[in-house]
Amino acid sequence: MTVQDTSTTASKPAHRLKTGAEFKASLDDGRNIWIGKRKLDKVTDEPALGAGVDLLAEMFDDQFKPEFEDATTYIDPQSGEIVSRAWQVPTTIEELADRRKMIEYTSLKTAGTFGRPPDLSPAIVAGLMAYQDVFKQKKSMIDGCNPDFAENIEAYMDFGRNTNLTASESLAGPQTDRSNPKAAEMAFLRVTKAQADGIYVSGAKTVGSIAAQANDIFFTNLGGLTTTPPEACVWGAVPINADGITMISREMVSQPGANKFDHPVSSMGEEADQFIVFDNVFVPKERIFNLGDPDGMSWYGRATVFAHWHVLTRMAVKSELFVGAGQMVLDVLGTGKIPAVQQMLGELIQYAQTLRAFVIAAEAKATQLASGVVTPDVSMLTAGRLYSIEHYPRIIHILQEMCGQGLVMRFGKDAFENPEIGHYLNDLLPGHGVSAMQKELLMNFIWDMTSGSLAGRVALFENVNSSPAPRLRARLFDEVSREAFVDQVKTIAGMDW
Numbered sequence: 001m002t003v004q005d006t007s008t009t010a011s012k013p014a015h016r017l018k019t020g021a022e023f024k025a026s027l028d029d030g031r032n033i034w035i036g037k038r039k040l041d042k043v044t045d046e047p048a049l050g051a052g053v054d055l056l057a058e059m060f061d062d063q064f065k066p067e068f069e070d071a072t073t074y075i076d077p078q079s080g081e082i083v084s085r086a087w088q089v090p091t092t093i094e095e096l097a098d099r100r101k102m103i104e105y106t107s108l109k110t111a112g113t114f115g116r117p118p119d120l121s122p123a124i125v126a127g128l129m130a131y132q133d134v135f136k137q138k139k140s141m142i143d144g145c146n147p148d149f150a151e152n153i154e155a156y157m158d159f160g161r162n163t164n165l166t167a168s169e170s171l172a173g174p175q176t177d178r179s180n181p182k183a184a185e186m187a188f189l190r191v192t193k194a195q196a197d198g199i200y201v202s203g204a205k206t207v208g209s210i211a212a213q214a215n216d217i218f219f220t221n222l223g224g225l226t227t228t229p230p231e232a233c234v235w236g237a238v239p240i241n242a243d244g245i246t247m248i249s250r251e252m253v254s255q256p257g258a259n260k261f262d263h264p265v266s267s268m269g270e271e272a273d274q275f276i277v278f279d280n281v282f283v284p285k286e287r288i289f290n291l292g293d294p295d296g297m298s299w300y301g302r303a304t305v306f307a308h309w310h311v312l313t314r315m316a317v318k319s320e321l322f323v324g325a326g327q328m329v330l331d332v333l334g335t336g337k338i339p340a341v342q343q344m345l346g347e348l349i350q351y352a353q354t355l356r357a358f359v360i361a362a363e364a365k366a367t368q369l370a371s372g373v374v375t376p377d378v379s380m381l382t383a384g385r386l387y388s389i390e391h392y393p394r395i396i397h398i399l400q401e402m403c404g405q406g407l408v409m410r411f412g413k414d415a416f417e418n419p420e421i422g423h424y425l426n427d428l429l430p431g432h433g434v435s436a437m438q439k440e441l442l443m444n445f446i447w448d449m450t451s452g453s454l455a456g457r458v459a460l461f462e463n464v465n466s467s468p469a470p471r472l473r474a475r476l477f478d479e480v481s482r483e484a485f486v487d488q489v490k491t492i493a494g495m496d497w
Contacts, residue, residue, distance in 0.1 A: 013075060015082035017064070018164040020057030026166075026215055027053065031241040033212050033274075035249045043212050046249070047256035051269025053213050056118060056166070059109055071105040074098065076161065086119035087161035089126045090374045096363050103313040112318030113454060114271045115311075115461050116209040121167035121218050122160055123306035128153045128235075128289060130373035131303055141230050141292030144194035147285045149296075155286060156237060167237065168214040169307075170205035170276055171222040171300075188221050188232035189278055191291070198284045199291065201234060202244075207464070208274035212247055214240055217276065220290070220300065233297050235289040244281035247274040253453040261413040261441055265448035270457075301378075301475070308381045309362060311466055315388040316359050319352035322399055325446050329402045332431035332439045344398050351395050358384025379479040386472040389463050396450045396459065406443040407451055416440070 018026070024044070033040045044050035062068040063084065076083045090096040106117040128135065136150035160167065173187035189203035205219055220235040221228065238245070254270040255263040290296035326345045330336035358380055365377035400407055416422045416437050431439035449455055466472065489495070 013080055013082055015073075016076075016079075016162050016164060017073065017082065017084065018060050019064070020059075020061040023057050023060045023164075023166065024053060027213065029239075029241040031212070031247070032245060033247045033249065035252075046252070046272075048252035048254045048269050049212055049249075049272055051254065051256035051267070052114075052210075052271060053269070055110065055268050056213060059106065059118065060164070062105075062109075068105065071101040083161050084119075084122075084164050086122045087125075087157065087165075089129050089157065091368075091372050092374055093363060093366050096366055096374050096376065100309075100313055100359070100363070103310050104317050107314040107317035108321075110268070111265045111321060111449065112314055113265060113268075113449075113458050114210070115314070115458070115465050116168065116271060118166045118210070118214075120307060120310050121169040121214075121216075122157075122165075123310045124169055124218060124304055125153070125157050125160060126373070127303035127306045127375075129157055130305070130369050130371055130375050131299055132371050134299060135289065135296070138290070138293050138296050140288075141233070142191055142194045142199070145196060145199050145285060145288070145291060147288040147291060149289050149291075152286055153289055156289070163215075165216060166210075166214045167216040167218050168208055168211035168240070168274075169218040170208040170211065170274075171220055172205065172207050173221060174204050174206050174275070188229065189219065189234065190229070190231045191234055192231075192280060194291075196285070198282055199234070199236075199288065200280045200282055201236070201278050202280055203278050205276045205278070206273075207461075208247070208276045209461075210271040211240060211274040211276060212249065212272055216240060217245070221297070222300070228294050228297055230292040230294065233290060233292050233294050234283075235296070236283040237287045237289075238281060238283055242281050244279040246277040246279065248277070249274055253457045255452075255454070259413050261437075262444055263448055263452070264441065264445045266452055266454040270454060305375045305378050305381065308378070308385060309359075309376045312355065312362070312381055312384045312388065313359050315385075315392075315462070315466075316352065316355035319348070319355050319388075319395070321449070322395060323348045323352045325442070325449065326399055326402055328442050329399075329406075329446070332434050332442060333404075333406075334432035335402075341402065344402050347398055348395060351391050355384060355388055358387065379476065382472055382475045382479055385466040386469060386476070389466045389472075390469055392459065392462055396455075399446060400450050403443060403446055406439070407447055410443055410447060411440060413437075 027043050033043060035046055040046055044053055063072045072085055073082050074085050074088055085099060085102040088099045090099050102119050106119050110117055132150045132153055135153060138149055140146045176187045189201055189205060191199050192202045193200040211217055216237050217240050218237045221232050250273050255266040256269050258267040260267050326348045330345060335341045362376035362380035365380060366374050368374045411425055416425050426436045429436035
C-alpha cells in the first residue's frame, strides 16, 4: 500500500487506506490453510472464505465513499493523514463515541454475524495502549530476549494504523481434558527458544475467527492466572503466513453462491474459525508485548475493555435488527393489532433498548487513565454482556414464534419464477400490502439470522465470546465496589458497625 500523493489536491489530506483490491492482494501470500483434505492455494479458493473476503473488501472500498467516510475513517492528529477509525485510540468521551461509529458500521455491514470483524483486534491493541504505562514498568522474565513492551505496543498501533492492517486475535487454547492439570497446561502456546532478536513459540490457538482472511495474528494465552508457567506468559503478533503457522478450518456453515433472495445474510459468507498450529514460529522482538511475566497476563481483563465494548455494541446493533425484522413481520402478516403479538415485539424492544442503555452508560461513565486514553466503564460492559447472552436465546425464539409457519414453509426464488408452480405461490401467499415474494424475502432474512446453520454458529459464538454467565457474574463481583451501598444502608438504618 502506498500513501496517497495529494500535493496537487488541497481538498483532502493524504491517506493510509487500502482499497478492496489491495486488501485482497495482501491475502495472496502463501499462507498455509487446510479444509478437510484440501490445502488451499489461495484463501479465496474456498467459496465461504472467498465470499467473506469479498464482504471485507467492500468495507475497505467504503472508506472512500462519502456516506461511510465519517464512520470508517478519521484524521490522525499526529500525521494529519486520513486513517482507518479501527485504529483510533480515544482520548475524550467524544472520540469514544466517534470510534463507536466504526463498530456500528461493521456490525450493520455483516448483520452482526462477524463476531470479530476487522476493527475488533485493533480494539485490543488500543486496550494495551491504555495501560502502556503499566507495561513500561515490566521486563522480560525469559532469559535471552528483552523487548521493550511499551515501545512495542505503540509501534504496533502505528504499524496497524499506517498499513490499514487487518488482524485476527486468538486467545483460547485447545479444548483438552480439564480434569488433568497437566493436560490443560500443555494446551498453552509457549516459548521454546529465546534469543536476542526474538523468540520461537509452539502450541496451538483455537477459535481464530477471521484469521484466514486477515494479515496478522495477535495472540496470547487466555488465563490471567499467576500460576501460568513463565514460558506460556506471552503476548505477540506475527503475519498469518509466518513459517510454522498452519490453519485448519472448521466446517463451513454459510451459503456462498446462494441466491441473495434465498439467503440474504448467509450468502455473504462468514468469518471462518481456524485452529491455528504454531510449530516453532519466530516472533520478532519488536512484536512482543509480554514475555514470561505472569502479572502481565493478569492485565488481560483490563486491556480487553475496548474489545468488550465492541462486543456489547455489536450485540446492541444486532438487537435493533431483530426489532426491525419483528416490526416488518407484524406489518406483512397484519398481526400488529393483536395484544399478545405487540407484547412479543415489546420484549424485543426491551432487549434492544437495554443493550443500547448499557453502551451509553459505559461511555458516560468512561474514565481517563494515566496514559490519557479514555476507556468505557468496565462494570457496565460486563453487566451488559451478561444481559445480552442470558436473553439472546429467548429473543431468537420470540422472533421465530412471531413468524409462525413462515419460517417452516420457505420457498426460493426459483420456485417463484417457475411458470408451472410460481403462480400458486404468488397468488396464495401474499402479505398485507406486499407481494408473496416480498414477504418471503423477509422470512428468508429472519431464517438466516435465527434458524439456519450460520445462525446456530453465531448463537454459540456469542455465548463463548462474551464468556459464560457464571464467569461474568464473578467478574461483576470483582469489578463493582459495594462499600458506598453498604454505607447507605448503615446510614438509613442507623447502624454503627
